[in-house]
Every structure is written in structure tokens, then in C-alpha cells.
Amino acid sequence: MGYTVGDVLAERTVHVTRESLVRYAGASGDFNPIHYRDDVAASVGLPGVLAHGMLTMGIASSVVISALDPATRVLDYGVRFTKPVVVDPVDGADIHVVATVGAVDEEAARIDLKVTFDETTVLVKAQLRVAVR
Amino acid sequence: MNQDLVGREFPPTAPYLVGREKVREFARAVFADAPQHTDVAAAQALGFADVVAPPTFAMVIQDQTLQQLLAQEDSGIVLARTIHAEQRFTYTRPIVAGDELTAQLRVTGIRMMGGNAMITSEAEISDASGAHVVTATSVLLVGAEQSTDEGEAA
Numbered sequence: 001m002g003y004t005v006g007d008v009l010a011e012r013t014v015h016v017t018r019e020s021l022v023r024y025a026g027a028s029g030d031f032n033p034i035h036y037r038d039d040v041a042a043s044v045g046l047p048g049v050l051a052h053g054m055l056t057m058g059i060a061s062s063v064v065i066s067a068l069d070p071a072t073r074v075l076d077y078g079v080r081f082t083k084p085v086v087v088d089p090v091d092g093a094d095i096h097v098v099a100t101v102g103a104v105d106e107e108a109a110r111i112d113l114k115v116t117f118d119e120t121t122v123l124v125k126a127q128l129r130v131a132v133r
Numbered sequence: 134m135n136q137d138l139v140g141r142e143f144p145p146t147a148p149y150l151v152g153r154e155k156v157r158e159f160a161r162a163v164f165a166d167a168p169q170h171t172d173v174a175a176a177q178a179l180g181f182a183d184v185v186a187p188p189t190f191a192m193v194i195q196d197q198t199l200q201q202l203l204a205q206e207d208s209g210i211v212l213a214r215t216i217h218a219e220q221r222f223t224y225t226r227p228i229v230a231g232d233e234l235t236a237q238l239r240v241t242g243i244r245m246m247g248g249n250a251m252i253t254s255e256a257e258i259s260d261a262s263g264a265h266v267v268t269a270t271s272v273l274l275v276g277a278e279q280s281t282d283e284g285e286a287a
Contacts, residue, residue: 010225014164026192027155027162044213053217058163058189066167071179078221078270079187128188 003101003132004110010067010099014059016051016085024055035090037112038089051085056095056122060113064128065095073131075108079115086117093117099128108132134209134243134250134275138202143238146197148261153230156184163187176229183230191222191258195269198238198256210252210275218251219272225265233261236269247279 021035030052033040041049057079065074087093095117104114113126153173160170161224165187168175176184203210228234244251256269 020162024162027159029196054189054192054220055163057220058165058187061188062160062163062165062167065165070167070169070175074188074224074227076221078219080219081217103223 003104005071005101005104006122007101008098009101010063010097012063012097014063014095014097014105016055016059016087016091016095018049018087020092021049021051021055021087024052024058029054030054046084048086049090051087051093051095052097053084056081056115056117057126059093059095060070060115060123060126061128062101064111064113067099068130072074072106075129075131077128079113079126081122082124083117083120083122085122095122102127104132106132134245134252135205135207136243138205138208138240138252139243141205141240143198143201145235145237146194146201148233148235149194149197149229150185151190151228151232151234155283156186156190156228156230159193160184160187161191162267163189181227181229186227186228186230188224190228191267191269192220194228194234194236194258195256195271198236199271200272201238201255202240202252202254208284209250210273214278216274216276217271218274219270221270223268223270225267226229228258232266234258234266241270250275 025031085093098114100112103110108129109132111128114124146153157171171183236258240254252273254275258267
């Protein structure tokens with residue numbers, strides 16, 4: 001698969017709900033109650049129940065990988081968590097992911113992920129590198 | 134923050150057997166809809182023995198090492214004031230159902246910034262043959278008594 005800097009490889013909005021958080025808690029083993037209990041979230045000063053940062057990170061890579069040739073080898077993947085995704089009990093939250101080719105060399109392509117919630121960037125320096133051969 | 138954590142030896146975690154249904158469950162939880170995560174035939178067509186875990190599945194194994202770190206009585210890490218600031222995975226190969234994985238923790242750095250401490254740790258995850266699979270690197274930010282609202286609670 002050829003990669004050209006600036007190409008948008010994938011763009012998707014993923015709707016998450018409280019059910020998504022409970023599902024991720026079970027799948028990952030991260031049962032921190034700030035991800036499902038409003039009272040606990042409020043008691044530590046949070047604006048509401050938050051999505052696990054690792055869920056947001058996982059959703060972002062899922063969007064990219066679905067768009068790539070399945071034989072693509074992922075070399076590394078890293079993010080910084082900057083802002084929380086607050087998941088409303090009724091309306092949930094929409095996480096928007098745009099994956100753009102940021103750099104290409106002989107070995108690897110760097111895919112830059114712009115991940116936003118409510119117009120705010122929630123992951124920065126979100127980069128996934130894949131082998132180009 | 135206890136600087137002695139840097140360079141402390143931690144024992145490898147008990148072997149974690151990656152189950153096919155666990156991979157499918159995790160894939161569903163992170164909205165990973167590429168077929169190799171759930172369809173054995175699709176994974177085998179790519180040369181893997183079984184379904185391929187999504188990249189962030191390594192966190193499930195790494196978490197066991199973070200629990201070791203938090204269990205150090207002298208760590209100075211207070212969970213209520215700790216947030217997950219950064220995460221990185223560096224892969225030799227993807228995790229596949231059937232893998233038996235162990236992780237070994239190393240604290241590679243502690244940096245003080247104001248009253249906050251940034252703790253970087255690496256979990257080197259290997260398979261039953263001892264071969265490297267993935268290294269998972271976390272940066273935890275332990276806030277001073279006055280907590281911060283940035284980042285994600287760990």
C-alpha cells in the first residue's frame with residue numbers, strides 16, 4: 001500500500017455510551033469507578049463520568065486499522081492524554097477520528113490521528129507508525 | 134516521590150494466556166471491526182495462528198506491572214492524585230490468541246515538575262519462548278496535593 005503525506009486514510013465518528021464504558025471496563029479489567037459512577041466522578045471534581053483514556057486510544061487505532069490492508073504491520077503507537085471525554089448518561093459522546101499520513105520514509109509511514117470530542121482535541125501527539133514493506 | 138524506584142528490579146508477571154474469546158471481547162469493546170481481530174480464518178490467511186489482538190490489548194498485560202508498581206509501599210504514588218498522561222506501544226509483532234505472555238517492569242525515569250511527578254515505566258512483554266512481543270511505556274503524572282484536571286484518571 002502506497003502512502004502519500006497529507007492523504008486522509010480514514011475518518012469516522014464513533015458514538016460511545018455508558019454501556020461502551022462498562023463493556024471496556026470488563027474487557028480491559030480497568031474498573032476505576034470514575035468510568036461508570038457519577039457520584040464518584042463528582043467526588044473527585046470531574047465534570048462527569050469519563051471514557052477510559054485507553055478506550056479512546058483503542059478506538060482511534062481501530063478506525064485506522066480498518067482502513068489499512070489487513071497485512072499491514074504496526075510498528076508503534078503512542079498518544080498523550082490531554083482532555084477527558086465526558087460521557088453523558090443519556091446522550092453518550094461522539095469521538096471523531098481523522099487519520100492522515102504525516103510522514104513517510106523507506107521503512108515506515110507515520111499516521112497522525114486527530115481525535116476530538118465536542119470540538120476539543122482529546123489526544124495529542126497521537127501517532128501510529130506502520131511498516132511500508 | 135521515591136527516586137529509588139528507578140532501577141529497582143521487578144519480577145516478571147505470571148504468564149497470561151491470551152484467549153480467543155478475550156481478544157474478540159476486547160476488539161468489540163474498542164470498536165475494532167477489521168476481520169483479523171474476530172475471524173480465525175481471516176487471521177490465518179494473514180499467516181497468524183489465531184485471531185490478532187488490537188494494538189492496545191497490550192495494556193491488559195502491562196496493567197499487571199503497573200499494579201506491581203502501585204503495590205510498592207514506598208512508591209509515593211497516590212492513586213487518587215494519579216493520572217495517565219502518556220501511553221506508547223512498540224511492537225515486534227502483534228499479540229495473537231494462544232500467546233502466553235509475561236511482562237517485566239522497569240521504572241525508567243522520575244521527573245519533578247513543580248509539585249508534580251512524572252513517572253515513566255516500561256513493561257517489556259515477551260512470549261513463552263522469551264521472544265520480545267511489545268514494549269508498553271506509560272507516563273503517570275502524580276499531582277501535588279492540589280490536583281489537576283488535565284488528562285485521564287489512571
